[in-house]
Amino acid sequence: MRPELEKILQETEKVIAGKREVIRKILTALLAEGHILLDDVPGVGKTTLAVALTRAVGLSFRRVQFTPDVLPSDLTGFSMVDKNSGEFVYRPGLLKGVNLLLGDEINRASSKTQSALLEAMEERQVTVDGKTYPLESPFLVIATENSVGTAGTQMLPYAQMDRFLVRLSLGYPDYEAQMAMLRDRQGANPIDTVKQVLTREELCGLQLGVRTVTSREPVLDYITRLTLASRKHEALEVGISPRGALFLDRMAKARAFLEGRDYVTGGDVQEVFADVCAHRVLLKENAKETSVGQVLEELLKKTENPDRRALFSGHRKL
Amino acid sequence: MKKSRIVYGAWLLLSIGLYFFENNTGTRVVLLCAVLFPFIPPLRSVLLPRKETGGPEPRKAATVRGFLRTETEEPGDIRPWVPGDPVQRIHWKLSAKKDELLIRMGTPETEPIAETEEIPFSAGRREKRPVNLPAVLSAAGILLCALLLALVPAARQGFQELCNRLFAASEAVNAYSYRYFSVPENPDLFPAVCLLCCMGMLLAVWAAISRGPLPALGILAACTLGQVYFGLAFPAWILIPLYGLLAARMLIRPADRKALTAFCTLLLLLTTLTALLFPGTDAATEAASEKARDRLSRITEEITGILREAPEGETETRHIHPRSLENGEENAETALEFRLVTVEEEKIAMPHSVRWLKIILLLLLTAAAAILPFAPFMWLNARKRKAREARKAFESDNAGTAVQAIFRQVILWLEAMKQGAGNLLYRDWTERLPAGLPENYPERFARCAADCEEAVYSNHGITEEQRREALALLKDTESAMWKAANRRQRFYLKYWMGLAE
Numbered sequence: 001m002r003p004e005l006e007k008i009l010q011e012t013e014k015v016i017a018g019k020r021e022v023i024r025k026i027l028t029a030l031l032a033e034g035h036i037l038l039d040d041v042p043g044v045g046k047t048t049l050a051v052a053l054t055r056a057v058g059l060s061f062r063r064v065q066f067t068p069d070v071l072p073s074d075l076t077g078f079s080m081v082d083k084n085s086g087e088f089v090y091r092p093g094l095l096k097g098v099n100l101l102l103g104d105e106i107n108r109a110s111s112k113t114q115s116a117l118l119e120a121m122e123e124r125q126v127t128v129d130g131k132t133y134p135l136e137s138p139f140l141v142i143a144t145e146n147s148v149g150t151a152g153t154q155m156l157p158y159a160q161m162d163r164f165l166v167r168l169s170l171g172y173p174d175y176e177a178q179m180a181m182l183r184d185r186q187g188a189n190p191i192d193t194v195k196q197v198l199t200r201e202e203l204c205g206l207q208l209g210v211r212t213v214t215s216r217e218p219v220l221d222y223i224t225r226l227t228l229a230s231r232k233h234e235a236l237e238v239g240i241s242p243r244g245a246l247f248l249d250r251m252a253k254a255r256a257f258l259e260g261r262d263y264v265t266g267g268d269v270q271e272v273f274a275d276v277c278a279h280r281v282l283l284k285e286n287a288k289e290t291s292v293g294q295v296l297e298e299l300l301k302k303t304e305n306p307d308r309r310a311l312f313s314g315h316r317k318l
Numbered sequence: 319m320k321k322s323r324i325v326y327g328a329w330l331l332l333s334i335g336l337y338f339f340e341n342n343t344g345t346r347v348v349l350l351c352a353v354l355f356p357f358i359p360p361l362r363s364v365l366l367p368r369k370e371t372g373g374p375e376p377r378k379a380a381t382v383r384g385f386l387r388t389e390t391e392e393p394g395d396i397r398p399w400v401p402g403d404p405v406q407r408i409h410w411k412l413s414a415k416k417d418e419l420l421i422r423m424g425t426p427e428t429e430p431i432a433e434t435e436e437i438p439f440s441a442g443r444r445e446k447r448p449v450n451l452p453a454v455l456s457a458a459g460i461l462l463c464a465l466l467l468a469l470v471p472a473a474r475q476g477f478q479e480l481c482n483r484l485f486a487a488s489e490a491v492n493a494y495s496y497r498y499f500s501v502p503e504n505p506d507l508f509p510a511v512c513l514l515c516c517m518g519m520l521l522a523v524w525a526a527i528s529r530g531p532l533p534a535l536g537i538l539a540a541c542t543l544g545q546v547y548f549g550l551a552f553p554a555w556i557l558i559p560l561y562g563l564l565a566a567r568m569l570i571r572p573a574d575r576k577a578l579t580a581f582c583t584l585l586l587l588l589t590t591l592t593a594l595l596f597p598g599t600d601a602a603t604e605a606a607s608e609k610a611r612d613r614l615s616r617i618t619e620e621i622t623g624i625l626r627e628a629p630e631g632e633t634e635t636r637h638i639h640p641r642s643l644e645n646g647e648e649n650a651e652t653a654l655e656f657r658l659v660t661v662e663e664e665k666i667a668m669p670h671s672v673r674w675l676k677i678i679l680l681l682l683l684t685a686a687a688a689i690l691p692f693a694p695f696m697w698l699n700a701r702k703r704k705a706r707e708a709r710k711a712f713e714s715d716n717a718g719t720a721v722q723a724i725f726r727q728v729i730l731w732l733e734a735m736k737q738g739a740g741n742l743l744y745r746d747w748t749e750r751l752p753a754g755l756p757e758n759y760p761e762r763f764a765r766c767a768a769d770c771e772e773a774v775y776s777n778h779g780i781t782e783e784q785r786r787e788a789l790a791l792l793k794d795t796e797s798a799m800w801k802a803a804n805r806r807q808r809f810y811l812k813y814w815m816g817l818a819e
Contacts, residue, residue, distance in 0.1 A: 216775050263776030267743050307744045307767075310774040311726045 002260050004206070005031075007197040011056040015190045016045050018177030022170050024258070025275060026053065026142075030203070031210050032254035034165020034247060035121050035141040037279060044170045048191065050102045050142055055194040057203050059099035060136065066109035068154075072116035076126040077133070090128060095120055099136050099200065106143040107156050117141070118160050138203060158238070158282065165247050166272070167279040206257070213253040215264040222269055222306035223248050229303050230277070235287035235295050244280045251276050266306035273300060395423040698813060705816030712789065717780035718773035724788040725770040727817070728763075728795045734815045735799050735807065744770065755798050759791075766791045 001009075005027060012023050026049070029036050038046055047063055054061035064070070077093035095101065106114065120126050121141050125134045143164070145156065161167075173181060184190045223245050231239030240248075252268040259268075274296050281292055399408060399419035407421040467473050711723035725744070732738050732747070739750040744767040748760040769784045800818060803811060812818045 214775075214777060216777075218774055261776070263772070263778075265743075265771045265775045267745065267771075270743065301741060303741075305741050305743055307771065307774070308741065311722060311729065311744075311770070 001258060002206075004198055004202070005258055008053070008056045011194050011197055012049065012052045014193055015052040015184075016049050017180040017184075018173050019045075019049070019170060022168055023049065023053075025166065025168055025272075028251060028254045028258050028272070029165050029168075030138065030140055031207055031257060032165060032247075032250045033138060033140075033207055033210075034250065035143070035163065037161065037164040037167040038142055038144045039167055039169045040144060040171070044172060046104075046142070046144060046170060047102060049170070050100055052191060052194050054100050055191070056196060057198045058196045058200050059138070059203070060097055061100045061102070062094060062098045063102040063104065064094055065104045066106050066113065068108060068110055070109050070113050072113050073128075075113065075116055075120065076128055079129045088129070090131065090133070092133070093126070095126060095135055095139075096133075097136055099138055099140065101139075101141045103141055103143040105145070107145050107154055109154065111154055114154065114156065114160065118163055122163055138200075138207060161279045162241055162243055164279065165251060166275040168275060210250075210254045210257045213256050213262055213264060215249055215253060218306040218310040219252070219264045219266065219269060220249070221309070222266055222303070223252075225303050226269070226273065226299060229299055230281060230296075233295060233299065235284055235290055236281050237284045238280075238282040240277050240280050244277055248272065248276045270300055270305070396420050397423065701814070701816040717782060717785045720785050721766075721769050721773050721780050721788045724785070724792050725766055728766070728788075728792050730815065731792075731795050731799050731811075731817055734811055734817060735803065737799075752802075754802055756794050759794060759798075762787065762791050762794075 008027060009020065009023055013020060016023070026036060030053075040046060050063070051061055053059075064075075073093060075093045075095050077091050077096060079088040079090050081087070082089045103117065106117070109117070116126075120135060121139075124137070124139050125132050127133075172178075227240040227242075227245045227248075230236060233239065248269060249264070251272040252264045255268045255272055256262070256264045274293060277296055278292050281295070283290070283292060283295070396409060396412060397420065399413075399421045403421050409420045409422050413420045467477050708723060708727065712720050712727075714720040714723065729738065729744065732751075735752075737750075737752045739747045742750070745764055747767070748764045751760055751763065766788050769780060769788060772778055773780050796818070800808070800811070808818070
């Protein structure tokens, strides 16, 4: 693992113990310039984690609690008439100057607001009255969803879910982790001890570095075979989209970069596969007894891995 | 197809045709010569020069820099112009845009240009080929000797005498064989057949093990000698495919010169010895040989008769009335024409028909019988050759390829011993490695897997150090697995997988 990223991890771990894997994945997504959908119950430390992360990297952070009356203009900003000059002046919204946006309960926002946010996520810019304003770079959205069926929610459309790079889950801490957390918070809040170990510019440099990672033919072949297999799987209504394949490649690259490699291996793809693809597939009505996780695992198991394919294609097999 | 091969094929066909017309000793010798022709060194070097020199083919050698296509270049590709490239291929539009001369890689339309410019090169190349002077001289010498043998009276008479003596020898052997073959009426054929089968099988084994031409030559010699000296002539439909097979085998896999020279010398010696040992014929020998021939021809007839005709013994009588078949009723005029016809007569009356189906079936059977005993050995050899080729990659110039090949071999070993972890990534195999491996084996395996990943997935070069490590790992794997294998597994490793030597 790269030393600078290792340092971020250590700093973040000061406030949230025992979640090394998830923090790693969030870091990976950050490097891959993608957005994260968090699938979690309240109170497991999403905000704490985000704050710690932003402090360690020196990013600006904002948390938005979505409710049905949050308007698109609250996010993007709006133009209003300036009394003195009599001209329209742009008043930036919540997204202005934010590197990491934690959008809580995104499915409680109205569809209009959702689409405004998702557009901002995709384009990394907002357009108000025909004028385009770029957002801060890096721009990362961590969105959480309320569990399905709660009153007053607008389910995130499937097409918009596809725009999130990964879906992760923090989950409850285990005994050890929770004991450590309680002990740490007896005195001061450990969040104040988090030091900045990386500047924003350095992070941008690392993000550029991710783009230089090479995915060679065997890896691309593997990704393609996996996605094609998911589209043909009998338990799946909707398989992985081409965008999913692109994101899979991007996430794998980021992971390889995190590991300090400049090439993607089949292992990288396997590692990120479930996180990247779980929210992109839909189970069939009659296949409710299996879970998406099982189906994805089965896909990984059934699809010939690229190590093997690269080594044995054109050579005799057993 | 090469011209020399066509010439050779024509000669072979001619001699086979001759064999059909006149099946005598002389023709057999001609046929033998035809089959052996590519292996008489001087003749071969003159008439089959390309085979002999094994040099690069002129077309290939003529390719100059401009036409030399590397594998990465495909039709439609664009690359910068280098001196020597044809002007016609320059992509003017693109060149103007890029301010640099670019050429299109070969498309079918531009191919003829390359063709026309290639001719002078190939012609020039052909002229330069060195003439194999000793071979030409020796061939000329042979021709001269043959001419002298035919033209100079003294030599010709001597030659005739020699031929007579050879013939006498053949007669004498026939006479001997008659004495030898005098057996009681109903001999037990079983042991002889068993032994012959054993011999055939052993011959097949020998042929498979020794990669040289000796077995084929041996079979050929046995057939020919059997024919020439014993008159043990198989029917033509057996002999011709047999000769064809042998000739084909020799053409495909040319015999090495030493063995051939030895064989030819042996044949010559044998002929000379028999000619010297049997100075002439006497009446007793002649008579004995006549008897032997009678007996042999009778046996041949019996054998071939069984194949050709229905079993005898049942002489059935049938009433045949030519019109009754048509009308189904009798009248006074035709009633008289009833007569008795025996089976023999009917056979004679019937038009002679050639049973093509039977002949083709027999041919196929012969071919199968000729190939089948060799098949498992051919298959084994093919596997072995493949394995050897796989091992050749270990010394590849590209260390990446080498590491991949080595690691592939390690995986094959593990999987052959049922220690593989299937569709798991190789670096995760370390958790499933069996016991009984050297102490630091898993770490080394993981390192080698990582090296292999690097070779497959990255653009990095692989170092010699990594190659050495991989080789050491393979060695350890081999020794550990071989030690752990039981006899059945070792057999499997050796013959099925071709992993162990």
